[in-house]
Amino acid sequence: MTARVLAGPPAAEVLLQDAAARASRLPAQPSLVIVRVGDDPASVSYVRGKARKAGEVGLRGTVHALPEATSQADLLAVIDSLNRDDDVNGILVQLPLPAHIAEMAVLHAIDPRKDVDGFHPLNVGELWAARPALTPCTPAGIMFLLKHYGIAVAGVRAVIVGRSHLVGRPLAALLLNADATVTVAHSRTHGLPSVTREADLLIAAAGCPGLITPEMVKPGATVIDVGINRVPGAGGRSHLVGDVHPDVSGVAGALTPVPGGVGPMTVAQLLANTVRAAELQHHLRSEGAGELVR
Numbered sequence: 001m002t003a004r005v006l007a008g009p010p011a012a013e014v015l016l017q018d019a020a021a022r023a024s025r026l027p028a029q030p031s032l033v034i035v036r037v038g039d040d041p042a043s044v045s046y047v048r049g050k051a052r053k054a055g056e057v058g059l060r061g062t063v064h065a066l067p068e069a070t071s072q073a074d075l076l077a078v079i080d081s082l083n084r085d086d087d088v089n090g091i092l093v094q095l096p097l098p099a100h101i102a103e104m105a106v107l108h109a110i111d112p113r114k115d116v117d118g119f120h121p122l123n124v125g126e127l128w129a130a131r132p133a134l135t136p137c138t139p140a141g142i143m144f145l146l147k148h149y150g151i152a153v154a155g156v157r158a159v160i161v162g163r164s165h166l167v168g169r170p171l172a173a174l175l176l177n178a179d180a181t182v183t184v185a186h187s188r189t190h191g192l193p194s195v196t197r198e199a200d201l202l203i204a205a206a207g208c209p210g211l212i213t214p215e216m217v218k219p220g221a222t223v224i225d226v227g228i229n230r231v232p233g234a235g236g237r238s239h240l241v242g243d244v245h246p247d248v249s250g251v252a253g254a255l256t257p258v259p260g261g262v263g264p265m266t267v268a269q270l271l272a273n274t275v276r277a278a279e280l281q282h283h284l285r286s287e288g289a290g291e292l293v294r
């Protein structure tokens, strides 16, 4: 058996077209500002990709690049001015931040109505309470991908490997809200293979190349590979691999590729979240955590 390939781009396209149509109905062009601190090459490349995609679907995407040595106070001042700027609908601070900046202090400073990453505690709390909120892009993008390919979530056993604030935790909330039976595994989990083998829906978000091997997968399961790992390849060139070993395609029923799987969904969802944030700010939509503040 060879697993069905769940390609990201066709599903992302549906999400992007919907975002573009909604953007065109707004009184002003939705605007996203991505704040980047330092020059980590992966961050530079992701941020550029996100801003370019924004332009393609009729959003204004701006990159606010700050030097590595920027102080926490200066970064907070930038966020404060973006919070106050009515022309800015969405704010994303690219992670990771340099070690001298407290990530939580920064994420808490973003106006929850502009928090297109869904990392502010207000949005996190609303998500876990199963109320409308701005929702982290990778998990929300995965839910859209599953829906697009007609993969059932209600009632199934879902196992997530990884418990980060970026991916594992919010995905657990979304799957639970969609009536899956959810297990979250991590680096301290005893007997990981016996846990993952229970999964009808297995999500690998650990950042470990090839972690998920065929004997860890229930035959016919859907496997979502979130991992983006740059590894050295032949001829001194590096390439991207996921957390799922390629041989898993012989056991799984369906599998997302890397690249071209979850990554494009993340970018599309970011733009959809920006349009949603703009709708909230223009009072065209009443539901969403942002309505609870101020």
Ligand SMILES: NC(=O)C1=CN([C@@H]2O[C@H](COP(=O)(O)OP(=O)(O)OC[C@H]3O[C@@H](n4cnc5c(N)ncnc54)[C@H](OP(=O)(O)O)[C@@H]3O)[C@@H](O)[C@H]2O)C=CC1
Residues within 6 Å of the ligand: 138, 161, 162, 163, 164, 165, 166, 167, 168, 185, 186, 187, 188, 189, 192, 205, 206, 207, 208, 211, 226, 227, 228, 229, 262, 263, 264, 266
């Ligand atoms: N495709 C996309 O759009 C995106 C891809 N990514 C990629 O997804 C991966 C995960 O990202 P992120 O969540 O930010 O990573 P983090 O490093 O923040 O979290 C990794 C999680 O995986 C767990 N883990 C690590 N090693 C193992 C192991 N051997 N067995 C079981 N669990 C393990 C960790 O456990 P513990 O908590 O115990 O340390 C932790 O909970 C990365 O490769 C990242 O590049 C991230 C965001 C978006």
Ligand SMILES: Nc1nc(=O)c2c([nH]1)NC[C@@H]1CN(c3ccc(C(=O)N[C@@H](CCC(=O)O)C(=O)O)cc3)C=[N+]21
Residues within 6 Å of the ligand: 045, 046, 049, 092, 093, 094, 095, 096, 117, 137, 138, 228, 240, 258, 259, 260, 261, 262, 263, 264, 266, 267
């Ligand atoms: N505040 C914040 N929000 C994030 O959502 C966030 C972040 N910080 N920091 C880093 C991670 C990582 N991330 C990715 C997004 C898109 C691709 C993506 O488009 N990947 C392409 C390949 C890109 C390439 O070739 O390099 C693909 O998988 O096909 C990957 C990774 C978002 N993250």
